[in-house]
Amino acid sequence: MKVSDRGLWIESPIPMADSLLWTVPLRLVEAVATGRPAELGTVPPPLADRLPEIRDIYAAWIKGGSAVPLIYNRAPSAPDAPQGVSLFFSGGVDSYHSLVKHRDEIDQLILVHGFDIPLTETVFFSTAESLVRRAAQTFGKRLIVVRTNLHWDESTAFTGQGRTPCPWVMYYGAAMAGVAHALAPIHRKVYFASTYAYGELRPAGSHPLLDPLWSTDSLAIVHDGGERRIDKLRDLIVYPDILANLRVCWQSFARPNCGRCEKCVRTMLGLRALGVESCPAFPTPLTPDLVRSQALDAIVVMLWRELLDSDLPAGLKNAVRAAIGSCEAGLPPRTGKPRQELRRLYYASRNAARALRAAF
Numbered sequence: 001m002k003v004s005d006r007g008l009w010i011e012s013p014i015p016m017a018d019s020l021l022w023t024v025p026l027r028l029v030e031a032v033a034t035g036r037p038a039e040l041g042t043v044p045p046p047l048a049d050r051l052p053e054i055r056d057i058y059a060a061w062i063k064g065g066s067a068v069p070l071i072y073n074r075a076p077s078a079p080d081a082p083q084g085v086s087l088f089f090s091g092g093v094d095s096y097h098s099l100v101k102h103r104d105e106i107d108q109l110i111l112v113h114g115f116d117i118p119l120t121e122t123v124f125f126s127t128a129e130s131l132v133r134r135a136a137q138t139f140g141k142r143l144i145v146v147r148t149n150l151h152w153d154e155s156t157a158f159t160g161q162g163r164t165p166c167p168w169v170m171y172y173g174a175a176m177a178g179v180a181h182a183l184a185p186i187h188r189k190v191y192f193a194s195t196y197a198y199g200e201l202r203p204a205g206s207h208p209l210l211d212p213l214w215s216t217d218s219l220a221i222v223h224d225g226g227e228r229r230i231d232k233l234r235d236l237i238v239y240p241d242i243l244a245n246l247r248v249c250w251q252s253f254a255r256p257n258c259g260r261c262e263k264c265v266r267t268m269l270g271l272r273a274l275g276v277e278s279c280p281a282f283p284t285p286l287t288p289d290l291v292r293s294q295a296l297d298a299i300v301v302m303l304w305r306e307l308l309d310s311d312l313p314a315g316l317k318n319a320v321r322a323a324i325g326s327c328e329a330g331l332p333p334r335t336g337k338p339r340q341e342l343r344r345l346y347y348a349s350r351n352a353a354r355a356l357r358a359a360f
């Protein structure tokens with residue numbers, strides 16, 4: 001079945017809701033980001049009463065966002081709901097952790113083609129789908145595969161406009177809420193697995209402050225999993241099937257995990273700190289050189305600091321310290337290559353000169 005509205009669409013193998021409620025989250029974010037008032041149609045409670053709050057949060061979080069007027073009608077309450085419970089499932093650490101934690105309650109996993117994997121990457125999506133299908137079989141859950149262009153980079157409604165209204169990281173939770181409402185006939189509750197731990201929270205498209213506000217009286221949307229990543233990994237390492245089928249990487253569409261990017265390396269470090277010498281999901285060995293060469297940014301460096309309190313071997317922990325140090329000093333990472341070391345020297349001299357000028 002396919003639902004569509006003004007350039008946006010969602011496709012799934014199962015019957016979907018016959019209202020346009022699935023369009024409301026993205027239309028609201030689009031309105032805040034562009035400054036154009038939103039016409040949102042008919043919205044059921046309690047979402048109808050919370051739309052102004054959602055708008056105000058987005059207006060504060062999106063660069064250039066504004067608290068535009070929202071035009072909509074309140075639908076009557078319709079609390080009757082199906083009994084199913086779903087989890088958005090990509091096959092990464094966060095979604096696996098929510099699956100293990102709520103395994104007795106969850107009925108079905110939702111895998112979306114068009115979110116982190118572009119619609120054009122059909123071969124790689126088949127690989128990702130087969131990994132997720134194994135997880136569904138292992139845990140005895142139904143798998144529902146959805147295709148959609150709710151990711152604005154995928155949508156013909158936006159690609160002709162030169163730029164999308166705001167970055168994906170600021171609205172991926174709204175897109176998930178849209179899919180959750182489109183699949184309303186199959187569930188009364190949907191889990192969104194958290195990306196960030198409670199100590200790392202920042203404005204983001206999926207957030208414990210924001211996600212539950214998309215709920216209606218017949219569908220509860222639950223933001224789940226504020227535990228630290230290393231604590232999630234500790235709960236997962238007792239499942240060999242999970243370690244073999246993990247997919248955490250966003251950098252490669254050639255294989256499930258590249259084994260070299262920041263997220264792959266951070267996950268490998270977490271596993272190593274927990275005593276997992278090697279994980280079959282990652283194609284490369286974890287070495288101090290690989291760790292030291294990671295270029296961290298201001299957001300992920302916070303996630304790396306928790307590794308300093310872990311039981312990593314000294315060589316790897318020193319490499320983690322070096323990668324964090326490079327980021328904090330505003331220097332390129334250590335790769336051992338002469339050209340990169342010269343760049344480090346140049347940036348170190350420039351930073352020292354700036355510090356001297358600021359001091360006097």
Ligand SMILES: [Zn+2]
Pocket residue numbers: 248249250251252257258259260261262263264265
């Ligand atoms: Zn990777």
